[in-house]
Amino acid sequence: MDEETKDQSSRPTRVGATTNLPHDRITVARFREAFPRARWSDRLNAWFVPGRTAEKRISRWLAEMEAEADRFADEKGRDACAFDPIESRYLTAAPTGFQIRTPYSRTVVNEIREIPYARWDADRRLWTVPYRSFDELRKRWPTIEAAAERNEPEARRARREAIRGTEEDEACKARMRERHRKRYPVPADDVPPSDRAIGTHVGVVFFLGIDGELADPATVTAFYFPAVDGEEYVWASWQSGSLEELVTTWPARTPPNERELKRGWWIPDLEELRIARRDAKSRRRAREREDKKEAPGERPADSA
Secondary structure (H helix, E strand, C coil): CCHHHHHHHHCCCCCEEEECCCCCHHHHHHHHHHCCCCEEECCCCEEEEECCCHHHHHHHHHHHHHHHHHHHHHHHHHHHHHHCCCCCCCEEEECCEEEECCCCCHHHHHHHHCCCCCEEECCCCEEEECHHHHHHHHHHHHHHHHHHHHCCHHHHHHHHHHHCCCHHHHHHHHHHHHHHCCEEEEECCCCCCCCCCEEECCEEEEEEEEEEEECCHHHHHHHCCCCCCCCCEEEEEEECCCHHHHHCCCCECCCCCHHHHHHCEECCEHHHHHHHHHHHHHHHHHHHHHHHHHCCCCCCCCCC
């Protein structure tokens, strides 16, 4: 070991923190202004800021820069909206962003979830989207608005009236009758577990048991999923899960694969569980409203 190496190895490690920055001059200049003792390290390929609190100070500065960038992006989106606004009864431009309130539609939910920074406000029962996401909102709005209009109560009633008495109407009624039987076909040699929530083609359910009755492949294909040639199916009874059961269910990391879809059941992912939890909340609220209606009112005390 030569003297220079000894010198470097015996040199005490400096206390501080490093950070990487975008390679634009304005950001670097602002960083140097905020951290005048910062130095570029060729060995670390990063900026080094000395001091025991350097990491906290860098994190705070980066958070402030990000918030400032968000403000600029919001201003840009607000200006774009003012120049060419989205006119819709489902959309309101509030001071902090857009508010979206529509009839429930899975298409609407799927589209809004693809918009950056979109959030569901459970208390107000609406979606919020910041102005910085205006461009993505505009791109998806025609699909969102069309799906919302299709799911208005009047539009749904009109569709039902239009098919009344037709073969399509009879098929819908047959599907509803079958669904009310609370049964589901599962492969006889690959039945789902009964101790957890399971994803199926009728939603997330809890299986209660199998009575051994064989399921007709034609019925399986007509009401549930395409039956595999040569596969033997049996009927399994099921029920919807409670909110507590669904909240404690651990989701799969990925959506079901092709084999699981053909089999007919799988471990639900987070998206499926969110839908099931929303439905469970709706059922709970409906029960609470019914309980309030049925609860007898207090009778006034008899006068003496």
